[in-house]
Amino acid sequence: MVVLHTSALFLTGQMKNNTQKISAMRVSAAFCGLLLAAVNVCAGEQPVGLGWLKVVAFAGHNTDYSGIFVYQYDNRVETSRITHVVEPDGEYEKLESLDGPRHEIIRHHGQVWCCINHKMVQMDSQHQQMGSRFTDLPPEQLSELSTIYQAKETGIERVAGYNTQAILFQPRDRLRYAHKIWVHADSGLLLKASVLGDKNQVVEQYAFTQLQIGGSIDRSWVGAKDSAGHGAGLPVSPVTGRGGTAINSGWVVDALPAGFKKTWEILRPMRGKHAPVIQIVFSDGLSAISIFIEPNDEDEDDAEGWSSRGAVNLYHKIMGNQLITVVGEVPPRTLMQVFNSIHYSGAID
Amino acid sequence: MKQEISVLMDGELFEDEAGSLLNRIEHGSELHRDWEIYHLIGDVLRQPDHIHSDLSAKVRERMRDEPTVLAPRVHAVKQKMRTFALSAAASLSAVGVVAWMSMQISPEAAPNMAMQQNVARPVNVKIQPKSNDYLMAHQEFSPSTDMNGGASYIRTVSYRPDEK
Structure with a gap:
């Protein structure tokens, strides 16, 4: 009942603000309310943690919000502002760093722009043509997730002044991190997320400290300006030759941890690389591992190395004529296990 | 068994x-x-x-x-x-x-x-800015992007004062 009531409030707010997209918002908000209601109904009897994932993904894509969050990793804390609005031509999202040098990322329709040397530059993103949404996950894949992670609701907690439901996803093996999320009970938005190591230590954490949901949110930047406020528009790269192509590269991984499935295999351009790069992505539903294979162009300062940032680990090594890079939000031992079992099984195409 | x-x-x-x-x-x-x-x-x-x-x-x-x-x-x-x-x-x-x-x-x-x-541990080596493009390419396909939205892109741009 609470849920339906707040959905209605949410709707009213939307109508006042923007008549153009009322119908779209009404449908999505109502659907969101339904999802939440469904989740709440079965909350009493059984663990419904996995259902929350759909709610979070849906709310994240369909809600207007703007807020300030902290990102905590490796004994550091960074503050950023994120603004997300839904326009008739899709979602717009802006991420700005508030400490240190200015960083800005704008995402729209799967395309990504970054502020590099005070100029917005379009990145070679592939998502638009591929498209992948949590909300589209079939139920069987969600139930498969429950064989890898044990989901548990751990109580009601307050985050950024809102009441949230905390849900813990504990892996059943030691090859991946635990994930804990705090979901705003009314809107379904994710207000806090922690990645935990196998001694329950925080590996990285996001948390909103201030958040406005709905209402009047600044849209002056949408599709129009660069970070300095000059109306230059978001530059669009020539599309030809930039998109990745799905391939079957012939590279295989023998020792994938249970539950990891290949989600993408593409030959893609990458900024600063002369030749296209093979990217193979494996995911277990909550985390992913990417393998990049490219010709060794002798530019590398070092032939081999580990590095990390928060939950993300990266390992690269030159093998023969190839530079192989593995990246993923999984523990180093998992990345190493994957790296050690990569081999070329011969071209299939 | x-x-x-x-x-x-x-x-x-x-x-x-x-x-x-x-x-x-x-x-x-x-x-x-x-x-x-x-x-x-x-x-x-x-x-x-x-x-x-x-x-x-x-x-x-x-x-x-x-x-x-x-x-x-x-x-x-x-x-x-x-x-x-x-x-x-x-x-x-x-x-x-x-x-x-x-x-x-x-x-x-x-x-x-x-x-x-024998797995080497990447204890304190921070990801170099030159590797950011790999992070960004990975982030596009990571489920965390669907969960956290753009917030998880912060990983791809995070900076340290000692980074140049």
Whole structure:
């Protein structure tokens, strides 16, 4: 009942603000309310943690919000502002760093722009043509997730002044991190997320400290300006030759941890690389591992190395004529296990 | 079966096989014990400094639970003998557990575990800005993007004061 009531409030707010997209918002908000209601109904009897994932993904894509969050990793804390609005031509999202040098990322329709040397530059993103949404996950894949992670609701907690439901996803093996999320009970938005190591230590954490949901949110930047406020528009790269192509590269991984499935295999351009790069992505539903294979162009300062940032680990090594890079939000031992079992099984195409 | 468990722990079983094996482990106490011991072995190999399983405490506890024999003085020597025999048995059984544990590592499983032990750890090396493009390319396909939205892109631009 609470849920339906707040959905209605949410709707009213939307109508006042923007008549153009009322119908779209009404449908999505109502659907969101339904999802939440469904989740709440079965909350009493059984663990419904996995259902929350759909709610979070849906709310994240369909809600207007703007807020300030902290990102905590490796004994550091960074503050950023994120603004997300839904326009008739899709979602717009802006991420700005508030400490240190200015960083800005704008995402729209799967395309990504970054502020590099005070100029917005379009990145070679592939998502638009591929498209992948949590909300589209079939139920069987969600139930498969429950064989890898044990989901548990751990109580009601307050985050950024809102009441949230905390849900813990504990892996059943030691090859991946635990994930804990705090979901705003009314809107379904994710207000806090922690990645935990196998001694329950925080590996990285996001948390909103201030958040406005709905209402009047600044849209002056949408599709129009660069970070300095000059109306230059978001530059669009020539599309030809930039998109990745799905391939079957012939590279295989023998020792994938249970539950990891290949989600993408593409030959893609990458900024600063002369030749296209093979990217193979494996995911277990909550985390992913990417393998990049490219010709060794002798530019590398070092032939081999580990590095990390928060939950993300990266390992690269030159093998023969190839530079192989593995990246993923999984523990180093998992990345190493994957790296050690990569081999070329011969071209299939 | 032990071989299967070892393969499962190495993450090399197919989904359905792993599922049914996990099911059997859950319901068979024998298998469940094997599973636990394999993890203990893995833990010992990976992080010998952080093992929490305190065998001696458990042995002591079992000893304490042994019935105290109340007997006339003449049997004191026998009693002493009994205590000695008990502690000897406890030590022997501890040795036995260790020996048994090492026997349980099948020759095929052993190299894998040894390999894990040697994994270099990226403790303090920060991802260099030149690697940001890999992070961004990865982030596009990571489920965390769907969950956290653009917030998880912060990983791709985070900076450190010492980074140039």
